[in-house]
Amino acid sequence: MRTLATKTQDARRSASERTCEPDEVFRELLVGVMPHLRAFARSLCQRRELADDLAQEALIKAWAARQSYSPDTNFKAWIFTILRNQFFNERRKMSRVVEWDEEAMHRRLVTHQAQESALEIGDLHRALYSLPDEQREALILIGAGGFTYEEVAEIAGCAIGTVKSRVNRARRNLEAKMEKRRPGERLGASDAVTEIFADLDRLAPGKPS
Amino acid sequence: MSQKKHVRLQRSKDPIFEGLKRLFDDVIQEPVPAEFLDLLAKIDAKAEEEDLARKERA
Numbered sequence: 557m558r559t560l561a562t563k564t565q566d567a568r569r570s571a572s573e574r575t576c577e578p579d580e581v582f583r584e585l586l587v588g589v590m591p592h593l594r595a596f597a598r599s600l601c602q603r604r605e606l607a608d609d610l611a612q613e614a615l616i617k618a619w620a621a622r623q624s625y626s627p628d629t630n631f632k633a634w635i636f637t638i639l640r641n642q643f644f645n646e647r648r649k650m651s652r653v654v655e656w657d658e659e660a661m662h663r664r665l666v667t668h669q670a671q672e673s674a675l676e677i678g679d680l681h682r683a684l685y686s687l688p689d690e691q692r693e694a695l696i697l698i699g700a701g702g703f704t705y706e707e708v709a710e711i712a713g714c715a716i717g718t719v720k721s722r723v724n725r726a727r728r729n730l731e732a733k734m735e736k737r738r739p740g741e742r743l744g745a746s747d748a749v750t751e752i753f754a755d756l757d758r759l760a761p762g763k764p765s
Numbered sequence: 766m767s768q769k770k771h772v773r774l775q776r777s778k779d780p781i782f783e784g785l786k787r788l789f790d791d792v793i794q795e796p797v798p799a800e801f802l803d804l805l806a807k808i809d810a811k812a813e814e815e816d817l818a819r820k821e822r823a
Contacts, residue, residue, distance in 0.1 A: 579812050583805070590801055595792035612804055619808050680784040699782035700789035730781055 582622045585631045586615055592701075596636055599696040600643045602685045610646075614639035630707065637711045640693060647689065683733035691726035694719050 593614060597607040618625075618635045625634055684692060690712070697708045698719070705723075709716045 579816075583808065583812070586808070587805065590797050591793040591795070594795070594797070594801075595789045598792045599789065608798060608800065612800065615801070615804060615808075619811075677784060677787060680781070681788060684785070684788070696785060696789065699779070699785040727781055 578627075579622070581627070582619070582625070586618065586635075589632055589635055590615070592632060593635060593639060596696065596701065597639060597643075599684070599700070600640065600689065600693060610639060610643055613642055617642065633703065633707050633711055636697070636701075637713075640711060641713075644689070679734050680730070683730050686733060687726050687729055691722045691729065694722035695726035695730070698723050 590611070593611045594608065597611040597614070598604065601607050601610060614635060617638050621638070625631065684695075687695070693712060694708055697703045697711065698705065703711070705716050705719050708719045712719065
């Protein structure tokens with residue numbers, strides 16, 4: 557008759573054998589990284605549904621490329637690289653298409669009363685999406701993603717110095733934008749229209765994003 | 766203190782980084798949408814298929 561201890565040992569062994577299956581381990585990694593992947597996607601592309609599509613595509617690509625992942629390396633950095641490459645590839649393809657971001661326009665035109673801290677976060681949010689993509693990516697990965705400069709350089713495929721300079725420029729830009737619009741200050745209709753046209757100008761064919 | 770810890774401490778005191786972390790963490794705290802779980806189910810089905818094919822070949 558098998559004792560409880562033996563049964564427990566068997567169960568542990570079986571669980572350990574199961575989790576040793578590379579696909580099973582990889583799946584667990586995917587599950588764990590999902591919320592972070594969504595957050596990174598959202599920081600790259602403002603629209604929630606586009607960001608979620610991007611994150612799902614990255615998950616599918618990561619699964620397809622799972623054999624190329626080395627278990628002793630940083631999984632989050634590996635899958636973030638897949639996502640950002642996909643984002644920039646799609647961005648290049650779409651560079652000649654003007655994207656009309658209704659959500660952003662709505663946020664600019666509709667003002668509402670809110671607490672001061674919420675407005676500050678709202679300002680930061682708005683200012684963040686007005687940054688060039690590469691600056692925003694570097695700032696988010698360093699400032700919120702918890703990555704080192706070396707890891708971000710690997711993810712973005714550039715030199716460490718480039719990451720540092722992008723982060724510095726992004727910080728300065730953010731500060732300048734937030735300084736310009738003090739907390740609690742509302743956007744006038746003409747300011748909103750000016751911003752919308754500035755966006756259209758930025759997105760117009762032939763202009764760098 | 767290690768350099769990595771020192772950098773983290775510096776970041777945590779920076780109001781801009783603090784705000785960015787809040788924005789980022791807000792999304793992390795959101796429940797994962799159902800489509801993502803559907804995707805996992807598809808991945809599982811595919812893995813099972815591949816596993817079965819591997820076993821049949823062996």
